Amino acid sequence: MTAPFTHEHEFETQDLMINMGPQHPSTHGVFRMVLQIDGEVVRDVIPYIGYMHRGGEKLAETMDFRQGIGWMDRTEYLAQHNAELSYVMAVEALAELEVPERAQWIRMILCELNRLSSHFMFTGAFGTDAGVFGTAFVYSFREREVILDLFEEISGDRLMYAYFRPGGLAWDVPANFERRVAEVLKSTKQGIKDMDGLLTENEIFRARTVDVGTISAADAIDWGCTGPVLRASGVPLDLRRTEPYLYYDQVDFDVVTGTNGDVYDRFVVRVEEMRQSVRIIEQCMERLRPGPFLPDRLPRMLRTPPGEIYLRTEAPRGEYGIYMVSRGGNRPYRLKIRSSCFANLQALRDMTIGSYVADAVVILGSLDIVLCEVDR
Amino acid sequence: MTQDDAAAPSAEALLAASIWPQVDRALAGVSARPEPSVRDVIVHIPPDQIVRGLRALKQDRELAFDYLRCLTCVDNEDDGIDVVYHLYSIAGRHNLTVKTQLPPDDLTVDTATSVWRAADWYEREAQEMFGVRFRGHPDPRNLLMPEDITDSFPLRKDHPLAEIEVLQGEGVAYSEEPA
Numbered sequence: 001m002t003a004p005f006t007h008e009h010e011f012e013t014q015d016l017m018i019n020m021g022p023q024h025p026s027t028h029g030v031f032r033m034v035l036q037i038d039g040e041v042v043r044d045v046i047p048y049i050g051y052m053h054r055g056g057e058k059l060a061e062t063m064d065f066r067q068g069i070g071w072m073d074r075t076e077y078l079a080q081h082n083a084e085l086s087y088v089m090a091v092e093a094l095a096e097l098e099v100p101e102r103a104q105w106i107r108m109i110l111c112e113l114n115r116l117s118s119h120f121m122f123t124g125a126f127g128t129d130a131g132v133f134g135t136a137f138v139y140s141f142r143e144r145e146v147i148l149d150l151f152e153e154i155s156g157d158r159l160m161y162a163y164f165r166p167g168g169l170a171w172d173v174p175a176n177f178e179r180r181v182a183e184v185l186k187s188t189k190q191g192i193k194d195m196d197g198l199l200t201e202n203e204i205f206r207a208r209t210v211d212v213g214t215i216s217a218a219d220a221i222d223w224g225c226t227g228p229v230l231r232a233s234g235v236p237l238d239l240r241r242t243e244p245y246l247y248y249d250q251v252d253f254d255v256v257t258g259t260n261g262d263v264y265d266r267f268v269v270r271v272e273e274m275r276q277s278v279r280i281i282e283q284c285m286e287r288l289r290p291g292p293f294l295p296d297r298l299p300r301m302l303r304t305p306p307g308e309i310y311l312r313t314e315a316p317r318g319e320y321g322i323y324m325v326s327r328g329g330n331r332p333y334r335l336k337i338r339s340s341c342f343a344n345l346q347a348l349r350d351m352t353i354g355s356y357v358a359d360a361v362v363i364l365g366s367l368d369i370v371l372c373e374v375d376r
Numbered sequence: 377m378t379q380d381d382a383a384a385p386s387a388e389a390l391l392a393a394s395i396w397p398q399v400d401r402a403l404a405g406v407s408a409r410p411e412p413s414v415r416d417v418i419v420h421i422p423p424d425q426i427v428r429g430l431r432a433l434k435q436d437r438e439l440a441f442d443y444l445r446c447l448t449c450v451d452n453e454d455d456g457i458d459v460v461y462h463l464y465s466i467a468g469r470h471n472l473t474v475k476t477q478l479p480p481d482d483l484t485v486d487t488a489t490s491v492w493r494a495a496d497w498y499e500r501e502a503q504e505m506f507g508v509r510f511r512g513h514p515d516p517r518n519l520l521m522p523e524d525i526t527d528s529f530p531l532r533k534d535h536p537l538a539e540i541e542v543l544q545g546e547g548v549a550y551s552e553e554p555a
Binding site for chain 1: 418442443444446462466496519
């Protein structure tokens, strides 16, 4: 945490409460925080969430396992494939379904592409938060759009894919998949370089972010932070490495960590993760072979035996967990979505107290929150 | 990935091979009952000892469950409400699920915020959604729902999905309840 800044007053002063949000361009959705400020210094932050609460967990209890997939897209609308993956893998684990190899590789490719598109969204939006409006935003959205085009060709939808199924995929990828992925990767690599040039080495950007909103590793763990927020504090927790799922144990990639746990590190970790995602996708493309994309025998109505599982995967924002309780039947008895942003956002107070008001926006931006995922 | 062997091993064998023996040692003095599950072992602890148990699990040097993955509730209707804690140790890379069963007439349990600060918002959410009271919580306000809704618990099974909505005039209504 930044060292508390103290004023020497000759006269008596009073803290000022200011409200920020819920309608505010830098809250990335509908989020409200009340700042208690003393001059320019933030003394306390009270976050208010819930504006996007749609009762998704209750809804999911009424949906069968196929309907639930579409709902997952709507909780995490920037990393839809990753969200779907947790859900379908939870169903597969309960129903003991085997997934064909080809489907697993395609899932990996799509999840990593989704990580890229999500991180591009972050670099663009965060650049805007930090005051480099325009250039970074437009560049990263151009790159993101290239990836979304590919997703649209595969699933038929630009954002709400609903492409994964318990047991595999809805249908096979188009015949030109390999060529298209190569094209996307080519543009993505250039995009990452552009981001580095525009932001990472930008002197003004660094002045705005280095040593701002620092959180120690112990605090980050205690608050339940995951993903780039935790790794920026130097904790190498990446579920792709610590609890490998899909075929992440068969590909080479580095778990990127920061050292300071400040806003700048959270940014650099994400940019570096994008390079690792490109590496993973390239290895997956080499291993992709023709084959079935669904198991041979799949029941028309999928039912699971009674049981429960907490299934977690590494989404771009951290651990996206699905706690599914089944009592038999074709729908979950209870479905809890463990949102990564929900836990990361809890740590906001710790990060912000003692910093300047202007930095509050940058710190919030560095968490890369998706309010639909926080509120569900 | 969890893969079942051809001949399903007995529950005792599964538990002996899991983290349970270490957990059992760390939970000395706490009555705990293990149950093998699809992925992580589940440990049942009675509500009056739950925080003692959780703290022992966190402070044990070998287990060191320093990270609270998730905290939530499951409504079992007549059997009360389960509070479920998902724990992980970053150094040891092991998982554990802890459950405590609250009877329907006394939905109160001690707060886990003194063990992990991460429990703060999870408990607030569980409180407004299930009506479970977390004794000693530092800030027990509503988190996701409007602040004035304190008598209705939407994630309970007896709560309807949606009330019948009268769109316009009389008789024009629909129900969201599945047939």
